[in-house]
Amino acid sequence: MLLTIDVGNTHTVLGTWHDDELTYRWRVRTDASQTADQARIMLNSLFALDGIVPRDVEGVILATVVPALNRLWSKVALDLCGRKALSIDSEMVGSLLNVSTYEGRIGADRIADAVAARAHYGDPVIVVDLGTATNIEVIDTQGRFCGGVIAPGVETSLNALISHTALLPAIEMTDPGTAIGSSTVQAIQVGMMYGEVDRIDGLIRRIWKQLGYQTAVVATGGFGRAIATLSQTVTAVDPDLTLRGLHAIYKAVSPLE
Numbered sequence: 001m002l003l004t005i006d007v008g009n010t011h012t013v014l015g016t017w018h019d020d021e022l023t024y025r026w027r028v029r030t031d032a033s034q035t036a037d038q039a040r041i042m043l044n045s046l047f048a049l050d051g052i053v054p055r056d057v058e059g060v061i062l063a064t065v066v067p068a069l070n071r072l073w074s075k076v077a078l079d080l081c082g083r084k085a086l087s088i089d090s091e092m093v094g095s096l097l098n099v100s101t102y103e104g105r106i107g108a109d110r111i112a113d114a115v116a117a118r119a120h121y122g123d124p125v126i127v128v129d130l131g132t133a134t135n136i137e138v139i140d141t142q143g144r145f146c147g148g149v150i151a152p153g154v155e156t157s158l159n160a161l162i163s164h165t166a167l168l169p170a171i172e173m174t175d176p177g178t179a180i181g182s183s184t185v186q187a188i189q190v191g192m193m194y195g196e197v198d199r200i201d202g203l204i205r206r207i208w209k210q211l212g213y214q215t216a217v218v219a220t221g222g223f224g225r226a227i228a229t230l231s232q233t234v235t236a237v238d239p240d241l242t243l244r245g246l247h248a249i250y251k252a253v254s255p256l257e
């Protein structure tokens, strides 16, 4: 059994794999202040709830975009499962993706997303990951990771709006069904939901124009499904894309004996 861990800025998603099947998936809040022992208790509890024996874990792969939690989860993997975690970092990106036209650093989650998208949808492909940030990864016809876009996520923007205004309430993020909000709540929903969809569609069209061709576009992250339903450019939704990428990378780099 393989354990894949995706530590995002807001949530940490963990999944277990039997061969190529994602068998369990848990989503917990990312807490940079917790200790390795606290995280170990939590993982042990999740395992227990689903009848998993920690020592049955044969491998652990970790993608974290919160550097402080890298060591913590590596320690948890070792203490609970007796396994040394394989941690995705910027340095190994060259062995996982063709970055010949890209210079910057790349978050571990973006590497995993790009690897999974190539494996499942082929080249060229674009990923839209809607989490704390809305980030886009672009893979061209030659399979090169060209870079992409990083923007505030839907909930991140909403929280900024609410906390910087005196009269605006917290709202539920649902499709308002109208482009002209007829209440405060609806007006915010139009701004957030359609604003995000139009931002994504506009960015994708701009990227397609620059590439000179259209691509498959796969959406992932919490708002992936909601946005994909409304979008004119997103062609697929895969809530488990990041974990799938970790699974693929583990298999490529360090096959289970």
Ligand SMILES: Nc1ncnc2c1ncn2[C@@H]1O[C@H](COP(=O)(O)OP(=O)(O)OP(=O)(O)O)[C@@H](O)[C@H]1O
Pocket (backbone or CB within 6 Å): 007, 008, 009, 010, 011, 012, 030, 130, 131, 132, 133, 155, 220, 221, 222, 223
């Ligand atoms: N299963 C779900 N159903 C509906 N909405 C969801 C679901 N999961 C997440 N969301 C919403 O989508 C938002 C983004 O979720 P996602 O898990 O992709 O990102 P995150 O965990 O908040 O960010 P990060 O991955 O950067 O930590 C969440 O803040 C939540 O409001």
Ligand SMILES: CC(C)(CO)[C@@H](O)C(=O)NCCC(=O)O
Pocket (backbone or CB within 6 Å): 008, 009, 065, 104, 105, 106, 107, 108, 109, 110, 131, 133, 135, 150
């Ligand atoms: C963009 C986020 C925050 C998305 O989780 C993460 O991938 C990150 O911190 N990346 C580092 C910078 C980069 O990817 O270019």
Ligand SMILES: [K+]
Pocket (backbone or CB within 6 Å): 006, 008, 109, 131, 221, 242
């Ligand atoms: K994520």
